[in-house]
Amino acid sequence: MQIDVRKVASLARIRLTDDEAEALGPQLNHILEYVDSLRKLDTSDVPPTAHPHDAAMPLRADIAANPNRREALQQPAPATESGLYVVPKVIE
Numbered sequence: 001m002q003i004d005v006r007k008v009a010s011l012a013r014i015r016l017t018d019d020e021a022e023a024l025g026p027q028l029n030h031i032l033e034y035v036d037s038l039r040k041l042d043t044s045d046v047p048p049t050a051h052p053h054d055a056a057m058p059l060r061a062d063i064a065a066n067p068n069r070r071e072a073l074q075q076p077a078p079a080t081e082s083g084l085y086v087v088p089k090v091i092e
């Protein structure tokens with residue numbers, strides 16, 4: 001399986017020198033041959049997995065840990081309105 005390195009580089013918007021393209025050709029072909037060999041493996045008896053480790057993640061209670069301090073944090077601001085900072089208009 002031969003791959004056109006220049007075409008792949010163009011699609012990926014990567015500029016390659018001639019030396020880089022020549023060096024990458026065999027490497028990309030090797031990667032594609034490996035992927036092709038993986039496709040040939042029989043995985044019909046392998047159950048799908050979402051994670052390689054069969055462990056349950058502990059869950060914590062969904063409780064807000066920090067109190068709402070918006071008023072205290074906005075107090076030093078020059079101007080606020082309805083809980084939002086008021087800033088000068090910069091775009092017309």
